[in-house]
Amino acid sequence: MLNRRDLLKGSAGLALGAGLAGCGVGNIDRGSKAETEKPIRKRVDGDLVYFNYSEYIDPALVKGFEKLYGVRVRESYFDSMSAMMAKLRAGIHYDVIFPSAEYVQRLRSGFLIRRLDRDKLKNVDTVYSYFDDPWYDPDSAHSTPYGMYATGLGYRADKVSGMTGSWRDLGEADSGDRSFLLDDYQESIGMANLVNGYPLNETDTGKLEDSKDYLVDLKPELRGVSADTITNMVSGNAYIQHLWNGDIVNIRYGVDNPEDFKFQKCKEGLPVGSDNFVIPVNAEHPGTALLFIEYMLEPENAAQNVEWIGYPMPYEGAPTEAFQGLVKEDPEINITVEDLEQGQQFENLKGEGRLAWDEVWTEFKVS
Amino acid sequence: MRAFDRPRFLRVFVWIFFVFLFAPIVLVILFSFNSSRSLQQFDGFSLRWYETFFESESLRDSLIASIQIALITMVVATILGTMLAYGLVRARTRWSDTANVLMLIPLVTPEIVAGASALLLFTQVGLQLSLTTIVLAHITFSISYVTVVVRARLAALGRQVEDASMDLGATRWQTFRLVTLPALWPAIIAAGLLCFALSFDDFVLSFFTTGESPQPLPVRIWTQIRFGVRPTINAIGTFMLVISTLSIGLALLLPRLLGRRESGLKVLLGREGA
Amino acid sequence: MNENRFATGFLIPGGLWLLLLFVVPVVLVLALSFGYTDDLGEAIYDTRLDNYERLVDPDYLPVLFRSAGFALGAVVLCLLIGYPVAYYIAVFGGRWKNVLIALVVLPFFVNYLIRTYAWIAMLGDDGLVNGVFDTSIRFINTPYAVVGGLVYGFLAFMILPIYAALDRMDPALIEAGKDLYGSPWETFRHVTWPHTFQGVLAGSVLVFLPAVGDFVAASLLGGPEEVMVGNLIQQQFQASDNWPFGAALTIAMMAFLLIWMSLYLRAAAREGKEATA
Numbered sequence: 048m049l050n051r052r053d054l055l056k057g058s059a060g061l062a063l064g065a066g067l068a069g070c071g072v073g074n075i076d077r078g079s080k081a082e083t084e085k086p087i088r089k090r091v092d093g094d095l096v097y098f099n100y101s102e103y104i105d106p107a108l109v110k111g112f113e114k115l116y117g118v119r120v121r122e123s124y125f126d127s128m129s130a131m132m133a134k135l136r137a138g139i140h141y142d143v144i145f146p147s148a149e150y151v152q153r154l155r156s157g158f159l160i161r162r163l164d165r166d167k168l169k170n171v172d173t174v175y176s177y178f179d180d181p182w183y184d185p186d187s188a189h190s191t192p193y194g195m196y197a198t199g200l201g202y203r204a205d206k207v208s209g210m211t212g213s214w215r216d217l218g219e220a221d222s223g224d225r226s227f228l229l230d231d232y233q234e235s236i237g238m239a240n241l242v243n244g245y246p247l248n249e250t251d252t253g254k255l256e257d258s259k260d261y262l263v264d265l266k267p268e269l270r271g272v273s274a275d276t277i278t279n280m281v282s283g284n285a286y287i288q289h290l291w292n293g294d295i296v297n298i299r300y301g302v303d304n305p306e307d308f309k310f311q312k313c314k315e316g317l318p319v320g321s322d323n324f325v326i327p328v329n330a331e332h333p334g335t336a337l338l339f340i341e342y343m344l345e346p347e348n349a350a351q352n353v354e355w356i357g358y359p360m361p362y363e364g365a366p367t368e369a370f371q372g373l374v375k376e377d378p379e380i381n382i383t384v385e386d387l388e389q390g391q392q393f394e395n396l397k398g399e400g401r402l403a404w405d406e407v408w409t410e411f412k413v414s
Numbered sequence: 415m416r417a418f419d420r421p422r423f424l425r426v427f428v429w430i431f432f433v434f435l436f437a438p439i440v441l442v443i444l445f446s447f448n449s450s451r452s453l454q455q456f457d458g459f460s461l462r463w464y465e466t467f468f469e470s471e472s473l474r475d476s477l478i479a480s481i482q483i484a485l486i487t488m489v490v491a492t493i494l495g496t497m498l499a500y501g502l503v504r505a506r507t508r509w510s511d512t513a514n515v516l517m518l519i520p521l522v523t524p525e526i527v528a529g530a531s532a533l534l535l536f537t538q539v540g541l542q543l544s545l546t547t548i549v550l551a552h553i554t555f556s557i558s559y560v561t562v563v564v565r566a567r568l569a570a571l572g573r574q575v576e577d578a579s580m581d582l583g584a585t586r587w588q589t590f591r592l593v594t595l596p597a598l599w600p601a602i603i604a605a606g607l608l609c610f611a612l613s614f615d616d617f618v619l620s621f622f623t624t625g626e627s628p629q630p631l632p633v634r635i636w637t638q639i640r641f642g643v644r645p646t647i648n649a650i651g652t653f654m655l656v657i658s659t660l661s662i663g664l665a666l667l668l669p670r671l672l673g674r675r676e677s678g679l680k681v682l683l684g685r686e687g688a
Numbered sequence: 689m690n691e692n693r694f695a696t697g698f699l700i701p702g703g704l705w706l707l708l709l710f711v712v713p714v715v716l717v718l719a720l721s722f723g724y725t726d727d728l729g730e731a732i733y734d735t736r737l738d739n740y741e742r743l744v745d746p747d748y749l750p751v752l753f754r755s756a757g758f759a760l761g762a763v764v765l766c767l768l769i770g771y772p773v774a775y776y777i778a779v780f781g782g783r784w785k786n787v788l789i790a791l792v793v794l795p796f797f798v799n800y801l802i803r804t805y806a807w808i809a810m811l812g813d814d815g816l817v818n819g820v821f822d823t824s825i826r827f828i829n830t831p832y833a834v835v836g837g838l839v840y841g842f843l844a845f846m847i848l849p850i851y852a853a854l855d856r857m858d859p860a861l862i863e864a865g866k867d868l869y870g871s872p873w874e875t876f877r878h879v880t881w882p883h884t885f886q887g888v889l890a891g892s893v894l895v896f897l898p899a900v901g902d903f904v905a906a907s908l909l910g911g912p913e914e915v916m917v918g919n920l921i922q923q924q925f926q927a928s929d930n931w932p933f934g935a936a937l938t939i940a941m942m943a944f945l946l947i948w949m950s951l952y953l954r955a956a957a958r959e960g961k962e963a964t965a
Contacts, residue, residue, distance in 0.1 A: 063719035063733075096626050101637035102644070106470065121627035122472050124637040129929040130621075136730075137537045139626050225813070230907070232927055271829045272912045274640060278805065283814030284828055301451055398726070405928045406742075412915045412923070413751050424776045431773050432791065435843075438806030439795050441816070445809075498702030505695035513699050514953065516706050521893065522945040523714070524901025526922045527938040530931070531713035538716065554709040557702055559845075559894065566890040567852045570883065586694045601852045604789075608848060611796050632799055639801055651802040658797030663790075 083158050083189075083328050089167055093332035094119040095339055098131065098141040100322075103194070105355035112342050118335055135159070140329050142336040145322045149395045151190045152183035160189045160325040161333060168337070170344040175361040177387050178321070190323040191340055194358040195382045196291045197390065198234055198318040201276070201298065203286045205307040214242045214313040218268035222286040228265065229289035230274040232408035233393055234318065235262060238289070241316035247391035250400030259407045263414045272412075277301070280308065292380045296357030296373055310380045319382060319390035321361065361387075439655065446648035463649035473650070475628035479545055481657070483620075483630060484613040487552040492606045494553070495560025496598070500590070502561065503568045520558045528555050529622030536623065543625035551623045552613045559612065560605040567601035568594075610661070614654070721935035731931040739936035748920075752944060755916040758831070758906075759899035762838035763846075766895050767888065769839070770846035775880075778854035779862070789851055796844045804837060804908055829911040837905035842898065846891035853887030854880075886956065893952050897945060917941050 095112075101124040109120050125131040128150050135141070146154060154160045165171045165187060174192065184190045200217055202210060209220040217226055228235055239258035240249040249255065270285070276294045279285035281301045288294075292310055299305035324343075326336045343349060349366035353359060359370040359382050374380040396404060449460030467473055502514055520528070532551040533543075541547060575597070579589045595602075617632035624633055631654070635647060721740070723733045777788045795803065810816045811827035818824055827833055857880070865879035866872070903918035917937070924934030 063715060098626065101634070101640070123624070123626045123629050124634070126637045126640050127926050129926050132929065133533065133622070133925075134543075137533060137543050138540075139543055141626060228912070232923075266912050269912045271910070273907070275908065278639075278808065282808055282812035284808075284812050303455070401725070402930075405924075405930050405933070408928065409920065409923070410747060412920065413747050421776075421780055424772055424780070428773055428776045431769060435792070435795050438803050438810060439798055441806045441810060442798060442802055494702040494705055497698040501695050501697070501699035501702075505692055505699060507692065507696050507699075509696070509699065509703075513703050515949075516703060516711065518893075518949055518953070519714070519942070519946075520706070520710055521897045522942050522949055524903075524918050524921060524938065524941065525898070526901070526903065526918065526925055527717060527934075527942075530925050530934070530938075531717045532709075534716045534720070535709070535713040550709060554705065557706060561702070562890045562894060563849050563852060566849050566886045567856055569886050570853055570856050600855055604848045604852055607793060608844070611793065611844070614797065615800055617801070632801070635799055635801055639805065647802055647805075651798050655794070655798050659794060 080158060083160065084162050086164055087161060087326065087333045087337050089337045089341070090334040091116050091118060091338065092334040094121055095332060095335045096140065096142040096330075097122045097339075098134070098143070099124060099145045100126065103145070103322075103356055103358075105352045107355075108343070108348055108352055111348070112339060115342070116335070116338060120339075135327065138329075140331050141327055142330040142332045143339055144325055144327060145193055146325060147393070148181065148183045148321050148323065149393050151323050151325060153395050154325060154327075155184060155189050159328055161328055161330070162188050163191060163324075163326065163337070163340070165191060168341045168344060170341070170346065170362070173344065173346065173362040173364055173366075175363065175384060175387070177384060178361060182392075184323075190325045191344070192321045192323050192361050193343070194293075194322045194356065195361050195387070196293055196320055196322070196358055197312065197382050197386060198229070198238070198289070198291055199313055199379075200311045201280060201285075201288045201290045201295045202309055202311060203280075203307055204309045205304070206286045210311060212311060212314050214238055214315050216311070216313075217287055217289060218265045220287060224268075225270050225284060225286040226268060227276070227279050227285045227288045228262075228269050228272045229276065230272045232404060234289065235272075235411075236404055236407055237318055237391075237393065241313070241318075241391075244315070247316060247318055248394045248396065248400075250396060250403055252403055255403055255407050259411055262407075262411045266411075266414065291358075292382065293356065293358035295377075295380055300357070306376065309377060312379055312386075317386060317390035318393065319386055320392055442648050442651045443655070445645060446652040448645060448648075451645055463646045464653075466646045467649045467653065472628060473631075473634065473646075476631045476634045477650075477653070479628045480614055480631040483545060483549050483552060484610045486549050487556055487613040488606050488609040491553045491556035491609045492560050492602060495557045495605065496564050496602055498557065499561045499564035499568055500594070503565055504573075517558050517561050520555050521562070523555075525555075525616075525618040529619045532619065533622040543623060545625070545628075547623045547625065548620050548630065551619050552616065555619060556609045556612055559608055560602075563605040563608065564598060564601045567598060571597055611658075614658075717935045718939055720932050721939050723932040723935075725930055725932060739933045740940075742933065743936055743940055751915055751917050751920060752941070754914075755900045755918065756944075758835055758838060758914075758916065759896050759902075761835045762842060762899045763892050763896045765835065765839045766843050766846035767892065770843055770891065771850055771888070774847050774850040774854055778851055778857075779859070785855075789848075792847055793844055800841055800904065803840065804904065807837070807840070808908065828909055831910065831914055833909035834905050834914050834916075837909045838899045838902060841902070841905065842895040845894035845898075849887040849890040849894065850884055851887075853884040857883050889952060889956055893949075896948070900945060901941065 095118055097120050099122075109122070113120055125134065128147060131144060131146065135144075151160070168191070171191070178187055178192045180186055200214070202220075202222070207220055207222045210216050211220070217228065236255075236258055237247045239261045240247055240254070242261055243254070243257045245254050245258070249258070271279070273279055276288050276290040277298050280288050280298045295308055295310040299308050302308065324340045326333050330336060343352065344362065346362065346365035349360045349362050350369035353366050353369040354373060357373070360366045371378070371381060444456060446463055447459050447461070448456055449462065450457035498513070498517055502510060502517070528551070532547070532554070536543060536547050571594075576589050576593055579593045580586070584592065615632055617630070617636045620630045621633050621636065624630065631650065635650065638644065639647060719733055720731060722735050722737065723731055724736055724738065725731050773792065777785055777792070781788050808815070808828055811833070812818070813824060813826060813828070817827070861879055861883070862875060865875035869875045869878055900916075901918045901921075903916060903922045906914045906916045906919050921934050921937050921941070924930045924937060
């Protein structure tokens with residue numbers, strides 16, 4: 048009897064699939080070109096609906112914004128770009144969200160984000176000129192950068208020996224078997240590509256095989272594959288951890304011997320990236336959102352934010368100095384303009400390339 | 415002689431069990447009062463993390479949202495689940511097997527899929543994500559737990575008392591209300607508490623079905639913990655513990671009220687230990 | 689017959705709810721498993737079998753069996769630990785019965801994640817235990833830690849049904865058993881255990897099934913080898929953005945679990961008939 052029911056359900060599923068064929072999951076509020084290009088008036092038009100990573104903004108600044116304009120900031124959080132997209136697809140109306148660079152490109156090509164008239168924003172001239180016409184958003188018409196990050200190896204200078212400035216140190220340096228790979232398919236496959244001398248975003252299946260082999264061979268040397276970078280290092284479970292530069296800053300805040308925790312940028316290649324302000328096309332309070340972006344661009348606010356989140360923000364003046372001050376004993380952690388220009392950034396992988404990466408990662412996990 | 419041997423060994427075992435059970439809890443409570451950010455060394459007593467917690471409007475809203483969701487889930491799921499358990503054990507129809515399988519499959523479903531499928535449904539139907547959608551999802555996946563727990567007890571109860579009650583002239587509904595239900599209370603309360611705990615603690619389901627704000631507390635904790643454990647979390651955990659203790663204390667009062675009724679029934683039926 | 693209709697009516701509210709809010713979404717997931725993702729990463733419904741073809745790869749079988757293995761280990765441990773505790777409270781608890789069972793349940797009201805992180809703080813290489821006893825035993829990032837985490841997370845699910853069953857038992861039965869069988873062990877085997885079997889079954893199911901699909905324990909406490917099916921599924925939905933493949937993985941996992949489920953049904957039905965006889 049169970050068999051009959053399963054068969055029934057199976058055919059129901061197939062039938063439904065056939066019926067829905069071609070339909071996408073959800074109905075993301077795709078705007079038209081006209082809608083996305085409509086300029087936003089900079090004014091208070093309601094409470095701010097904010098959607099970002101957790102612990103990625105100083106709560107005091109949020110309160111400050113609320114007081115300044117007499118609005119409430121309704122915060123919610125995602126923990127990955129994928130989770131953010133799922134919520135957007137579900138049709139929720141956010142006012143300001145923070146996609147990474149390649150996702151800005153993705154959202155833009157889908158007509159999902161609105162034009163930001165940057166010249167209307169005070170202090171926008173402090174933004175690094177690199178971002179005036181970035182690859183993911185021509186003329187920076189739809190986004191403004193928020194934070195910058197770079198990926199490298201965090202390690203305990205007091206416990207580890209044999210660091211040579213290479214990505215290979217993750218598996219080869221003497222870490223007492225306390226090495227962790229970052230549980231992020233983009234970062235890990237990207238790293239493997241760099242180690243093999245390929246570009247960060249390599250999608251050729253033959254070359255990806257090499258990268259997969261590298262990762263699979265790395266496995267026995269690893270204690271874990273984890274995204275809990277900060278907990279791992281603070282608790283002493285990790286002596287080498289594949290992580291982002293801001294993580295090291297936050298790790299240092301939580302230990303008694305911060306000087307022993309260092310960050311290594313690796314010679315085979317430096318993945319860099321930015322998280323960016325964008326305003327979705329279905330935002331209900333875009334004016335307030337624009338005011339919020341302007342508020343965060345103010346040098347004092349940004350400087351304060353830098354110290355709280357532990358990541359650099361790409362604005363000249365006080366914010367840059369603030370981060371330099373945070374890492375003055377360890378300038379490796381900083382991201383300079385050269386790093387931005389010479390480092391490699393993650394791109395949107397198309398169709399087959401994405402699937403190839405997905406397969407590599409899944410096979411690595413189950414191997 | 416031998417009857418006392420087992421208790422002694424058992425008692426030690428149970429003591430050790432409680433120590434291990436509560437060790438992390440004690441740690442959480444202790445470090446919630448830590449004056450420094452360290453999670454390894456206790457540097458002195460302070461209430462700063464509680465201040466951070468209560469001053470945060472969004473954390474307060476999240477806490478209230480979590481409690482609301484858990485309460486509604488507990489009530490609705492317990493009702494639906496108990497009814498389902500009764501129907502599964504007492505009814506004999508050709509739908510019984512189907513209902514049984516239907517009830518069991520949510521248990522087979524991994525949380526992540528429960529969340530994703532719920533999200534799929536709400537998105538396809540066009541229902542805006544909000545606290546309501548979270549509650550709907552929670553109830554759906556709590557019903558099975560209630561049914562399984564209540565059914566175990568119902569099966570062990572047997573029909574004799576119910577048959578006797580109807581022989582004495584009570585209607586089916588009266589029998590259910592005055593005989594079956596009181597006998598089921600410990601199981602129902604256990605199931606209800608289970609529901610509350612499951613809902614209060616749940617984050618995967620909530621994560622997928624939550625709207626923009628407020629997000630339930632476990633969702634906040636999950637997204638927060640990934641980016642560095644801040645000691646505020648220990649304050650939140652301790653606070654949740656206090657609330658739970660109070661609610662369990664409340665729940666414990668109920669059986670006492672019913673206990674009186676039950677013994678009254680026993681006297682009426684001239685049965686003891688039934 | 690009337691009584692039957694009365695009881696059947698009870699099936700309707702719960703059944704209808706589950707049909708609408710559970711079966712329909714799962715059918716949607718099933719439909720999605722035949723789909724694909726487009727260039728923008730959007731999931732599109734279709735009638736392709738690509739995802740299932742990928743699944744048939746023998747590489748995926750070990751993950752499934754490992755998940756079942758961890759879950760089974762968790763069930764056994766929960767039973768070994770939970771039954772004596774439930775027994776002690778139900779039989780010897782006396783006035784303190786309710787308080788004790790409340791104490792058992794209480795820790796489970798502290799968020800699962802927070803408790804797990806507290807364990808990491810305790811058992812970490814630089815944690816409390818290693819510090820106090822001046823050892824350097826690696827507890828975390830091992831398969832044992834994963835099973836331990838699962839046990840700690842699901843123990844209440846085992847204890848509560850067993851306790852409910854024990855509590856229902858007439859203490860006179862145990863007394864009679866002692867007279868009949870003499871030794872406490874024989875009494876347990878022939879009297880107590882059969883009467884609590886339904887509770888044990890219920891507890892085992894409540895622990896096993898969610899444990900197989902769990903991803904938190906493995907991701908926080910496990911090493912690179914400790915990948916469970918739940919981790920794979922989570923990855924497809926939350927990182928790789930490959931919902932159709934995740935859907936296919938899910939359906940496969942559910943099919944696997946349905947087999948275990950039917951075993952439980954058969955066992956429960958058999959016991960149920962004996963109990964009412």
